[in-house]
Amino acid sequence: MEVLSIGNKEHDELRQGEAYAGTPEKGSFSKHFYIESYGCAMNFADSEVVASILEKNGFGGTRNIEIADLILINTCSIREKAEQTVRKRLTEFRKLKKDKPGMLVGVLGCMAERLKSKLLEEEKLVDLVVGPDAYRSLPDLIGEAGTGQKAVNVLLSRDETYSDISPIRIDSNGISGFVSIMRGCNNMCSFCVVPFTRGRERSRDAFSIVAECRNLFEQGYKEVTLLGQNVDSYYWTHPETNESITFAMLLEMVACIDPSLRVRFSTSHPKDITDEVLFTMKKYHNICKYIHLPVQSGSSRVLQLMNRTYTREWYLSKVARIREIMPECSISADIIAGFCTETEEDHQDTISIMQIANYDYSYMYFYSERPGTLAAKRYTDDIPEEVKKRRLQEIVDVQWTLSNESNKRDLGKTFEVLVEGDSKKSDQDWMGRNSQNKVIVFPKENHSIQKGDYVQVLVTGCTKGTLMGTFKN
Numbered sequence: 001m002e003v004l005s006i007g008n009k010e011h012d013e014l015r016q017g018e019a020y021a022g023t024p025e026k027g028s029f030s031k032h033f034y035i036e037s038y039g040c041a042m043n044f045a046d047s048e049v050v051a052s053i054l055e056k057n058g059f060g061g062t063r064n065i066e067i068a069d070l071i072l073i074n075t076c077s078i079r080e081k082a083e084q085t086v087r088k089r090l091t092e093f094r095k096l097k098k099d100k101p102g103m104l105v106g107v108l109g110c111m112a113e114r115l116k117s118k119l120l121e122e123e124k125l126v127d128l129v130v131g132p133d134a135y136r137s138l139p140d141l142i143g144e145a146g147t148g149q150k151a152v153n154v155l156l157s158r159d160e161t162y163s164d165i166s167p168i169r170i171d172s173n174g175i176s177g178f179v180s181i182m183r184g185c186n187n188m189c190s191f192c193v194v195p196f197t198r199g200r201e202r203s204r205d206a207f208s209i210v211a212e213c214r215n216l217f218e219q220g221y222k223e224v225t226l227l228g229q230n231v232d233s234y235y236w237t238h239p240e241t242n243e244s245i246t247f248a249m250l251l252e253m254v255a256c257i258d259p260s261l262r263v264r265f266s267t268s269h270p271k272d273i274t275d276e277v278l279f280t281m282k283k284y285h286n287i288c289k290y291i292h293l294p295v296q297s298g299s300s301r302v303l304q305l306m307n308r309t310y311t312r313e314w315y316l317s318k319v320a321r322i323r324e325i326m327p328e329c330s331i332s333a334d335i336i337a338g339f340c341t342e343t344e345e346d347h348q349d350t351i352s353i354m355q356i357a358n359y360d361y362s363y364m365y366f367y368s369e370r371p372g373t374l375a376a377k378r379y380t381d382d383i384p385e386e387v388k389k390r391r392l393q394e395i396v397d398v399q400w401t402l403s404n405e406s407n408k409r410d411l412g413k414t415f416e417v418l419v420e421g422d423s424k425k426s427d428q429d430w431m432g433r434n435s436q437n438k439v440i441v442f443p444k445e446n447h448s449i450q451k452g453d454y455v456q457v458l459v460t461g462c463t464k465g466t467l468m469g470t471f472k473n
């Protein structure tokens with residue numbers, strides 16, 4: 001029980017990854033690649049950039065690993081378990097390779113930098129290792145690996161944003177798409193490996209973002225999620241006009257593409273989300289009223305050790321501001337249990353901040369020390385595993401109660417729902433989300449509703465994590 005999320009099942013895969021993403025077959029290619037993605041939505045979005053680079057270089061995607069000439073695994077390092085999962089997969093790929101000697105196996109993404117020599121030399125598990133900023137060099141590296149050389153490029157860049165590459169959508173429902181707006185992270189949260197795996201923060205050309213969103217809309221997409229580790233610090237300056245674009249301005253530009261294109265974003269750092277962003281959200285009906293606002297801990301002492309740069313009081317004042325400006329906005333969080341030196345009192349502070357912030361749902365983890373991070377260098381990982389697990393369970397229990405109460409408050413309300421497709425359980429039911437990002441399932445009955453439509457749904461019941469409703473004219 002390392003990773004837990006409560007309240008929004010259909011959303012889990014996005015955050016926790018470990019989900020398989022195959023590439024649909026199309027066109028006639030003589031060579032095929034197969035790609036699996038782990039980790040956060042940004043990694044999934046990167047796989048779509050990789051698919052585009054490979055297709056331009058003669059590789060067609062396949063979901064069938066048996067016919068692949070190239071197997072790629074886009075990896076995550078955020079917690080130890082994520083790395084273990086990847087290693088297990090690589091060992092399985094090695095078996096496949098025995099039967100197909102010409103096949104190449106490549107590691108992409110966040111494990112690349114940290115484990116390059118281990119994977120290539122000590123364990124001989126892979127033929128190529130490519131870091132998140134080096135995907136343009138993939139075609140050359142594949143060529144090198146094909147001649148038996150060890151092909152590696154894990155250089156991090158200060159300016160790569162892949163802004164000119166049009167991603168090929170993988171496993172998309174054709175309704176909601178992810179659009180990367182920035183890369184890397186300049187925050188040095190002491191527990192976090194991301195600044196080391198993804199490098200310095202840089203923002204993508206605002207006009208290329210708007211063009212990508214417009215293009216998705218023209219293809220029939222109804223929702224875009226703007227992605228970055230810290231979207232509120234988005235800041236792009238036009239190289240010729242010197243005009244600067246903030247996140248609030250970018251949100252507005254995307255929202256203005258069309259009122260029927262929903263706009264979401266993730267993730268917001270509490271220190272950076274501004275009133276300007278909140279008022280922009282309020283101004284546009286199509287900017288969804290949902291903010292993912294990771295808290296990590298409710299104790300100011302622990303927050304300081306985590307280097308989150310806000311206190312408990314500051315965080316709570318941000319939550320109060322959101323509720324004041326947009327009372328209907330839902331809020332979710334990420335929470336870490338058992339960070340270094342965490343006392344029972346600190347833990348109780350986390351429980352109480354959850355209750356005060358009244359999260360609609362949360363993603364909850366226990367602390368996993370990552371080599372090279374500030375916390376690994378400075379502090380001892382001194383909370384015993386059973387204590388971490390017990391505290392995590394208590395946090396999860398509190399979230400269950402909060403999510404349940406949140407769902408009950410929605411009973412009898414009518415929401416505008418974007419229909420995303422069949423419900424997971426039955427093709428007799430539709431599944432969609434409201435602006436608050438809550439999943440709502442409702443019977444198809446005989447209406448002429450289609451995937452991608454907006455419909456009014458009355459909430460009549462709820463199960464764990466899902467609202468149930470009926471179609472309302």
Ligand code: SAH
Pocket residue numbers: 078079191192193194228229230267268269294296334335336365366367368369370
């Ligand atoms: N940029 C985002 C978070 C990205 S990582 C933000 O700042 O909010 C997603 C979540 O993984 C984090 O919010 C944190 O809760 C969790 N996480 C990161 N490093 C971790 C670690 N070493 N152990 C446990 N959980 C961790």
Ligand code: SF4
Pocket residue numbers: 185186187188189192193194195229230269
């Ligand atoms: Fe990691 Fe902090 Fe950056 Fe988020 S903001 S990616 S937690 S360093």
Ligand code: F3S
Pocket residue numbers: 038039040041042043075076077078109110193194197198
């Ligand atoms: Fe994992 Fe890298 Fe994302 S470490 S969470 S895939 S940025």
